[in-house]
Amino acid sequence: MDWASVSDGEVVRACRAGDDAAWRELVERFSRYVFAIARAHRLNEADSEDVFQETFARIYEHLGRLRDDDSVRPWIGQLSRRLCIDKLRAAARDPVPEDGSEEHGALDRRLETIDEAVSVREAMRSLSADCREILDRFFCRDQSYNTIGDLLDLPPGTIASRISRCLGKLRAAYEGRSGPASASGEA
Amino acid sequence: MRRAISSSPARAFARSRRVGLIPVAADDLSALSLQGLLDELASESPAPASGSAAAAAVAMAAALVEKGARRSPGWEDAIGVAAQARSIRHRTVPLVQADADAYAASLAALGSGEPPGPDRDRAIAAALAGAADVALEIARAGTDAACLAELVADRGEPSCRDDAQAAAVMAEAATRVAAALVAANLTISDGDERESAAASCARSAAMVRDRMGGE
Numbered sequence: 001m002d003w004a005s006v007s008d009g010e011v012v013r014a015c016r017a018g019d020d021a022a023w024r025e026l027v028e029r030f031s032r033y034v035f036a037i038a039r040a041h042r043l044n045e046a047d048s049e050d051v052f053q054e055t056f057a058r059i060y061e062h063l064g065r066l067r068d069d070d071s072v073r074p075w076i077g078q079l080s081r082r083l084c085i086d087k088l089r090a091a092a093r094d095p096v097p098e099d100g101s102e103e104h105g106a107l108d109r110r111l112e113t114i115d116e117a118v119s120v121r122e123a124m125r126s127l128s129a130d131c132r133e134i135l136d137r138f139f140c141r142d143q144s145y146n147t148i149g150d151l152l153d154l155p156p157g158t159i160a161s162r163i164s165r166c167l168g169k170l171r172a173a174y175e176g177r178s179g180p181a182s183a184s185g186e187a
Numbered sequence: 188m189r190r191a192i193s194s195s196p197a198r199a200f201a202r203s204r205r206v207g208l209i210p211v212a213a214d215d216l217s218a219l220s221l222q223g224l225l226d227e228l229a230s231e232s233p234a235p236a237s238g239s240a241a242a243a244a245v246a247m248a249a250a251l252v253e254k255g256a257r258r259s260p261g262w263e264d265a266i267g268v269a270a271q272a273r274s275i276r277h278r279t280v281p282l283v284q285a286d287a288d289a290y291a292a293s294l295a296a297l298g299s300g301e302p303p304g305p306d307r308d309r310a311i312a313a314a315l316a317g318a319a320d321v322a323l324e325i326a327r328a329g330t331d332a333a334c335l336a337e338l339v340a341d342r343g344e345p346s347c348r349d350d351a352q353a354a355a356v357m358a359e360a361a362t363r364v365a366a367a368l369v370a371a372n373l374t375i376s377d378g379d380e381r382e383s384a385a386a387s388c389a390r391s392a393a394m395v396r397d398r399m400g401g402e
Contacts, residue, residue, distance in 0.1 A: 138271065138274065139274055142274075142278045144327035144328070144330065144331050144388075145330070145331050145334055146327065146330060146384075146387070146388065146391065147327070156334065156391070157334065160268065160271060160331075160334055160335055160338055161264060161338070163267060163271055164264035164266075164267025164268055164271070165264070165267070166267075167266065167267040167270055168263075168264075168266070168267060171266070
């Protein structure tokens with residue numbers, strides 16, 4: 001099964017139905033997100049691994065309580081953040097600010113950046129393979145218009161316009177996905 | 188209050204480091220003020236030199252393109268073009284330092300006291316190839332900046348056309364410089380495809396500039 005075009009909600013539903021491949025996809029899809037949140041909290045490698053294991057153990061245990069399958073990401077984000085803070089408090093090596101200190105603000109900004117990156121990645125999934133490829137080649141691999149044109153058999157002059165159109169689609173998909181979301185599960 | 192700009196020789200020396208035997212003036216040229224970068228380009232150190240200047244020119248051209256796109260709100264592709272111009276700028280800025288390092292490494296290899304032989308030849312070839320790689324990246328980015336400049340001139344706000352045209356001229360000049368550097372660094376490598384790739388970039392950028400009527 002090609003999971004690339006399957007929504008988060010559909011993956012959750014398949015997990016709940018006992019589909020092992022869907023569970024692997026869920027872990028694959030969100031593992032980097034969980035680790036990124038752990039890094040944003042400045043956890044070391046061992047603690048990050050603990051958070052990762054505990055997060056997915058709780059997801060597995062409480063998946064049935066998720067009220068909105070499409071809200072799995074904010075739920076995982078909230079769960080991971082809570083576990084990170086527990087970890088920091090338990091270790092008592094890094095006081096966790098209670099309110100809006102500068103460090104707290106910096107952490108919030110790091111977490112926002114992570115959420116934004118994940119939203120963009122999800123929005124990318126809704127694009128055509130052609131759009132995904134051309135955006136990846138230009139923005140991620142830093143390939144020139146000539147290089148992309150040669151590889152995709154397109155005149156270089158059309159590459160910039162095509163990238164702009166794909167960016168427009170990405171933006172529409174991103175704005176459609178990044179509306180206000182709140183965690184709707186419990187763990 | 189005017190911002191103090193320090194470019195004293197003592198300060199430049201304090202920043203100095205070496206690649207092999209070749210002094211390179213700063214750890215991160217892109218972090219310098221414009222005045223600081225110009226001081227480094229004017230300094231006695233062999234690096235930074237024309238490749239770094241070409242990279243900076245491409246970054247400036249891309250910035251002008253981005254400005255033109257941002258100032259063209261009625262153009263459907265403006266945001267996408269601005270994003271591409273910004274990407275070109277961001278990928279080009281590090282090449283200012285990369286070229287200085289690569290050039291210094293080439294000079295160090297050429298001037299090393301190693302006895303003639305295959306090891307020295309390999310070291311020189313590797314250093315020159317590294318310098319050619321950086322210059323080719325600059326040429327590619329310059330061509331891309333010129334292509335985007337043409338789009339802005341054709342479809343952006345008419346008031347942005349002059350800046351777009353200036354961007355194309357700067358990008359084309361920088362591309363030509365970079366292509367010449369690729370060729371110079373590959374003189375000992377016959378038939379290297381990077382030389383033809385760089386020459387192709389220079390031709391493409393020149394065609395863009397010609398279409399736009401740049402002098």
